[in-house]
């Protein structure tokens with residue numbers, strides 16, 4: 001992204017700066033022109049192609065609300081995904097984006113986040129994309145603490161490919177790959193993310209837009225690898241599975257009570273989000289479990305560590321330009 005424009009309300013446009021890149025291009029900053037407020041109309045792209053009633057519609061609605069509320073710079077919004085019904089998400093957001101290779105969304109997002117730390121990198125995908133084919137990538141993105149906000153729309157099934165057992169399908173689930181019922185122990189997303197080293201880990205439900213919004217805001221404000229698992233019903237291939245956590249369907253949505261550090265006896269019982277062992281204990285509660293922030297910690301991001309390393313290395317070269325460094329390297333290996 002080199003330069004973009006903003007509307008002036010009279011049909012004309014004014015160029016605005018591409019953003020405050022941290023990579024040291026050396027070009028002078030251009031003053032930002034006043035911007036129009038980001039509206040739902042501006043961020044809406046294609047008509048979603050999900051089945052009527054799919055939980056993913058509500059996730060998209062919450063994301064639009066979040067973008068409007070936070071009024072992010074339009075040209076800095078990036079939505080990325082792997083492959084799956086949920087991974088079609090970037091098609092429906094008018095911004096930079098890509099629908100990438102199945103399971104490889106974290107590496108793609110990592111590259112974009114590290115190369116352009118000024119961008120807002122949002123990643124969307126399913127349980128298959130994130131925990132099955134992309135499980136290993138998820139672990140490494142988490143331990144490296146690469147700055148991004150990852151929303152995993154968990155429907156306990158492969159939706160796009162029409163009902164195969166997914167890594168989060170419960171034992172006994174009958175699918176095309178397990179006609180007599182799933183026999184494999186499912187992944188527990190919260191436990192996996194805690195052990196992988198993600199620095200913000202939360203859980204929500206697509207039937208609760210207000211809760212999704214709160215968590216997207218907190219995940220976005222967190223510096224590092226932030227992940228939200230969202231139970232998002234596949235009405236076609238695994239209907240009603242999340243009703244036990246939906247009050248409108250007779251279930252109960254139990255929210256984690258976080259510590260207020262107010263010294264009261266009731267605070268003793270509240271959850272300390274910085275306590276990894278307590279987060280793990282919450283993750284062992286039987287389905288449908290609890291919702292909210294399980295774990296949050298501050299650890300330097302790979303983005304900040306890499307920035308420091310680049311600056312130190314550049315200083316050692318007498319602040320040479322990228323081209324000069326490249327030329328010197330070629331000269332050395334000639």
Ligand SMILES: Cc1ncc(C[n+]2csc(CCOP(=O)(O)OP(=O)(O)O)c2C)c(N)n1
Nearest residue numbers: 083084085086102126127128129158159160
């Ligand atoms: C390398 C590769 N393997 C398998 C597939 C087939 N495939 C496409 S989407 C998908 C699973 C999608 O499940 P999930 O990530 O849970 O998304 P959902 O459709 O449920 O939202 C699979 C196995 C593929 N596209 N590429």
Ligand code: SF4
Nearest residue numbers: 051054085159234235
């Ligand atoms: S198949 Fe399931 S996950 Fe895919 S769009 Fe339809 S309801 Fe949603």
Ligand SMILES: [Mg+2]
Nearest residue numbers: 126127155157
């Ligand atoms: Mg799925």
